[in-house]
Amino acid sequence: MRPSRFDHWPCQIARSADLLGDPWVPMILRECTYGVSRFDEFQQRLSIGRNILSTRLARMVEQGLLEKEPYQDHPPRHRYRLTAKGHGATLILAAMVRFGDDFLFEQGRSPIVLRDRETGRRLRPIVVDEATGEPLDPANVVPAAGPGFPGGARLAREWFQPTQADERSSS
Amino acid sequence: MRPSRFDHWPCQIARSADLLGDPWVPMILRECTYGVSRFDEFQQRLSIGRNILSTRLARMVEQGLLEKEPYQDHPPRHRYRLTAKGHGATLILAAMVRFGDDFLFEQGRSPIVLRDRETGRRLRPIVVDEATGEPLDPANVVPAAGPGFPGGARLAREWFQPTQADERSSS
């Protein structure tokens, strides 16, 4: 059957995963941050099949991550550029870079670093709590029902307290 | 043909995308943070096919995101739990939550919020630069060759300066 879609699940993670849940999409976004914008350039740099690239770009445009902008008429040509939403998604890529630094490559052997485009200063992404500036401690962060959670409080309680309350039952 | 693998590309984004580049994987990680750990519980909460779940869990164990731990012998039973690496990956989920807040749901209508497990305080994830604490401005962040970039400086320069230097050519 067709792969499941997640774009209507009431969950930011599900919907983001629906957008980025194909490895080519982060790759294309990465290329965009370098300034790549033309079909053949994507195709050659990523060694992606032209048909695959074609469907991916179309989907990303439809989803609002990229926009397709003509830059010349007579041989009709266009470029693909990041939208604000697409730029927003690159922060997820930044989190991936950090994850890679921490868990996928040896200390100091990362192939890529992030830099400030203007000053060239190295940037080390880290996910913190906006209010306190404290780094999030993954083991201590739990999703909970938010204002847009469908179905009311009882459902929320059921959903977020799986049958096994075997670990922490207080409160 | 089989989907391309990215787990040997010299790039943190590519390798992370290889791990998370299937929407089920973020979903399973999300469930783990709620405390879900048993096969059937994943299966029912996500409505994922048992065969798919089976292969995903096995792959995630192999990749070191989860560990499979027996918790009883006689009917042999086990649970799946996040490893340190798995917990690290949840920071990417936190970035997805933020992206969803900013671009996928109306202000104040997000289905999910993150909370401190102990205090219950709401946490708003944001990606900042570790050194300055300044939020990353996506439009101003560019990937560049890092210490582990293969192939030396000339290759790096070629790679990170696509043919079109049409936008910013200084420095």
Next chain:
DNA sequence: CTAGTGAGTTCCAAGTTGGAACTCAATGGT
């Protein structure tokens, strides 16, 4: 002796992937 639970495996039709070849339109030599 029957029903139920946990944890999978097997089966299969329908859908997706990716490499190669093909199209089309316009421009650049020669």
Next chain:
DNA sequence: ACCATTGAGTTCCAACTTGGAACTCACTAG
């Protein structure tokens, strides 16, 4: 005028993946 090239795709097809349903196996509870 003719041929090659570039940009941007489409078309084709065999191999592989997905997911729903049914099946297995090992115990436990009634």
